[in-house]
Amino acid sequence: MTIRHLKIFIAVAETGKMSVAAKKLYLAQPTISQAIHELEAHYHTQLFDRLSKRLYITETGRELLDLARNAVRAFEDLELHMENCTQTEHFRIGATVTVGSCLLPSLLEDFRQRKPQVDTFSFIGNTAVIEDKLLKSELDAGIVEGVIKSPDLISIPMVEDxxxxxxxxxxxxxxxxxxxxxxxxxxxxxxxxxxxxxxxxxxxxxxxxxxxxxxxxxxxxxxxxxxxxxxxxxxxxxxxxxxxxxxxxxxxxxxxxxxxxxxRTFNLVYHKDKLLTDSMFHLKNLLLQYRRPEIG
Missing domain, CATH: 3.40.190.290 (D-Maltodextrin-Binding Protein; domain 2)
Structure with a gap:
């Protein structure tokens, strides 16, 4: 049983005729008939009475109709939500406390101005916490000053400190x-x-x-x-x-x-198996623009 079966069932129930349902869904009538038979076989029940070449929905059919409408509506909401999600790029950046205090605010603002369409999230914690979140795919990239221990993470020196x-x-x-x-x-x-x-x-x-x-x-x-x-x-x-x-x-x-x-250096860190998006390359290029600090 699939969403397709339920959509066909709803169309037949609402039109009362398989031929009309077939035209509505741009399907062949045998396809409509086959889907209804498959539904009835799957649930071991009769959904329509066939009387004088007309269809009359049964009591069980009426119960299924309400549930099918809810299921199809939920599926369409899911499809719409996921379509909206995939149209918006989400980029999660982790930073250690030092980086988060002295570099991250201006870095995020530069990133926002150049890529306003990207939805960014930032998290600040120490190196060990950032490393753990990168390994669990809770972050897409990290900027840390500490030593990364996991061989599954790539660490690239970017900014002198x-x-x-x-x-x-x-x-x-x-x-x-x-x-x-x-x-x-x-x-x-x-x-x-x-x-x-x-x-x-x-x-x-x-x-x-x-x-x-x-x-x-x-x-x-x-x-x-x-x-x-x-x-x-x-x-x-x-x-x-x-x-x-x-x-x-x-x-x-x-x-x-x-x-x-x-x-030392602030390092850009990401998982070795991570898909490198345009946002990742953009973050890397922004980090290259930050100069070494003056210490007198």
């Missing part, structure tokens, strides 16, 4: 212009949450340098980290892009790594 050592203007380090790894031993820091690419890079650096710091505050958001720097006497290793305003005001002092050990 730099982490700097940041402290308040009242911190003892505010008078310094440079530092060495041992200077960080035992100091109080505000850190990103586990799963963050920023935290992973800094922890790898600490481990390689055999340095131990005190994580006094764990903060998943840039604003919380800046407050910890300004008001709780904590230091932080943070993207220079996130403290540009505070640097201009002079409320935060920064120290770039003397050997550029905290240089």
């Amino acid at each position: 730099y982490l700097v050592l940041a402290c308040s203007k009242d911190h003892p380090f505010a008078s310094l212009t440079s530092f060495c790894p041992s200077d960080l031993e035992g100091l109080d820091f505000v850190m990103r949450e586990k799963g963050s690419g920023t935290r992973a890079l800094f922890e790898e650096y600490l481990h390689a340098s055999h340095i131990h710091i005190r994580c006094r505050i764990e903060a998943p958001f840039p604003e919380a980290m800046k407050h910890a720097i300004l008001y709780n006497h904590c230091m932080a290793v943070i993207s220079v892009r996130l403290i540009e305003e505070e640097l201009q005001k002079g409320t935060i002092h920064m120290l770039p790594h003397p050997e550029h050990a905290w240089n």
Whole structure:
């Protein structure tokens, strides 16, 4: 039994004649007759009484007619909905917290201006969460600063970024212009949450340098980290892009790594089996337009 069978049944019930139903549906009359017989055989019931070359719908036929109309209406609504969905392109972009705070707003606006017909959705989380959502096809593309672990994801370096050592203007380090790894031993820091690419890079650096710091505050958001720097006497290793305003005001002092050990990139990430749409290529081209940050 198919939607086609139900449409033929409705036409026969409404016209009362197979020949009229055949003309209405642009089908041959034997096709109409065969469909009605197949329906009756499928449901093991008689849908029409055949009396003096006329058709009279049975009680069972009337019950089926109401249900068939509802089923056909629901199917047509489904068809219309899916047709509208396929006419509108949906593009889901994931971004890590750093990218979401300093790059994503202007990137989305540039994307909207150049491709206004695309319906975009964005999600902000740490690198581990973005990676998981890409693997589950909950996102089409991601922009992350962390290391992607899954071999099923393609990661392309796109935008240069730099982490700097940041402290308040009242911190003892505010008078310094440079530092060495041992200077960080035992100091109080505000850190990103586990799963963050920023935290992973800094922890790898600490481990390689055999340095131990005190994580006094764990903060998943840039604003919380800046407050910890300004008001709780904590230091932080943070993207220079996130403290540009505070640097201009002079409320935060920064120290770039003397050997550029905290240089990194924002990477465009997508599944290796993902169909690369025009939106994906457009996003890639937009990312290429963002220049490296100035760090003094």
